[in-house]
Amino acid sequence: MSKLFVDASLQKKLASGVQLLDKHDISTQTPTNQLVFLYSPKSAFLGTAYLSEQNKGVGWFLSPKKLKLDVAYFRALFEQARQKRRAYENDSQTTAYRLFNQDGDNFGGMTIDRYGDYALFSWYNAFVYENRQTIIEAFQLVFPELIGAYEKIRFKGLDYESAHLYGQKAPDTFTILENGVAYSVFLNDGLMTGIFLDQHEVRGSLVDGLATGKRLLNMFSYTAAFSVAAAMGGATETTSVDLAKRSRELSKAHFMANDLPLENHHFVVMDVFDYFKYAKKKGLRFEVIVLDPPSFARNKKRTFSVAKDYHKLISQALELLTENGVLIASTNAANVSKAQFKKQLEKGFGEVKHTYLDFKTLPADFASNKADAQSQYLKVFTVKVEQ
Template sequence: MLTQLLENAISARNDLITADPVGAFRLFAGFYEGEPNLVADVYGRTLVLSSYSSDPGEGQALLAEAQTVILQHLPWLTCVLQKQRQSQQEELRRGKITFGESCESSILEHGVKYALDLQMNQDASFYLDTRLLRKWLLDHSQGKEVLNTFAYTGSLGVAALAGGASRVLQNDRNARFMELARRSAMLNRLDLGKMKLRATDFYSEMARLKKEQVRFDIAIIDPPFFSVTEKGKVDMAAESERLINKVRPLIKHGGRLIVLNNALFLSGNEFMQSLHVLCQDGYLSVEEILKVPQDIIGYPSTLTGVAPAAPAPFNHSTKMVVLSVRRKDALAG
């Protein structure tokens, strides 16, 4: 059964499988394509297999079968990294190389190189579902000042910098994660003087920027699903509005606020309703809904599952919206 599901998924992605693989894509979106406990991603010539099974034996069997099948169909792969996302052992969550010797250290997307550390965390340090947002930033950042909050490894900020941003501020609590942003900028020979990395708490950093009256043309809010710090709580399912209101004062008149929410059990309509409430005062408006790439959600010929909460008007539980911002002080002047 799994073999057939994987073969169908590979066939549907023929246009993404090239003779000289340098990019990254989802090869098997198990939740949507028939095996919810398995995800397969390709980063250059490295295959990353992730098991979400709570049964270690079952998870290992899934990973082993998937590795065998995929290597038969993609013989150009030089490394396989297996992650057991539900394991009690951090080493297994971060991943174990089961084929080859070393993982890919960078990929190329829309002409931009991004540094990777596939074993840095339980995920792969680079989110594939925001590919089209990185393209949006490449196309809309020329001459702009950009704030990237909850930056993680900073790929969104690097995309903005590569798109010609005049200044990029990346904010995340973890300095080690953000070091990948510096490496990415260096890979592209971008001006590091235009990118600042701030390893501080979100709430403290927003308060500082507001006090100093710093303004940005574009701000990005891409929070983790849930976290608590000594300064405040981040709960995407319940508190998107609060996060937006923390960042909103930092955006210039005519600027854009990009909001992401990947809460699996929050429907697209519920999320949009919360945004429409914020837009009622006339100072925010929905400009654009960004889609998640097809390889992330599966194809008509491979789809067997549905999201637990209907994503519409989005096409995936990763919900991305571009909001236009108007400022009272600018209008009054």
């Protein structure tokens, strides 16, 4: 076991509850992909961490105690995580949700989702991946009823993105339930699954009637999950816009899973800014508009960054929104705080009168580390616009 002496700034950071280690915290000479014991500049033991580079950070602090990452350790983590989510487990109307969420469940670098009878593991760095057999053995002891599992590789260095892990293989596509709505999902086709589970409370508000009797525009729609939720909640018409060609067939699959007729539901493969121009030219108007862009996107025409460009989406959407219409403004950009995001919204609204109706962050199954704002990455404002 390696010993690592860290400076006072990291000691203070760990004492505050932050678990993610970034490149400024650790010397570049430190060996990676290993468990380490951390010590203060005065040689006081601080706890156990592991070092392994990933998309965000270079490792994770695990505990103020000396740990052995064996089956018993992971089993205890999974038992605690399962207990937190009993309400989801007992909800017959929702069969897909997060079972384990990184530092929110005290082990960063790994997430586990439930999709019906199957588990989906996501590995975010090489160290966790190398320990996956121990992790899987512990998981099966705590969740023996799940009949099979898949994995997603979310770090660079391997020659595959998705694979079957153990147990029965899932059908190529199958349906799960969320808030009583069926969604068509897939577990072994690249990194995507057909739905982003962290938005289930926002979709729940649409199922509960936020768009009843209204026309909804869903921008950056992916598989149109917001549109399906709105349709099931009584929306009279939906339009889903995404640049990805595959989005149309995946979106229709969700509607078909709920036996929803497609006559009043439209699927447009187009850049969203081009669609804004098209819709304005055609005089199209909507009572509800959903804006849920990726944190950063680039195509042949332009680049988009939530931190710099979200206000452009707001100002463009206002031109298509009816009087007293509702905007659902969402981002999953961990590097953009709630205050920074709201500043982008305000810049987009300008002088237009508006009222904030609701704010949502991650649902309870996506347990987050309250000490670290980056852990609570999702920010969704629902805004009534009185123009």
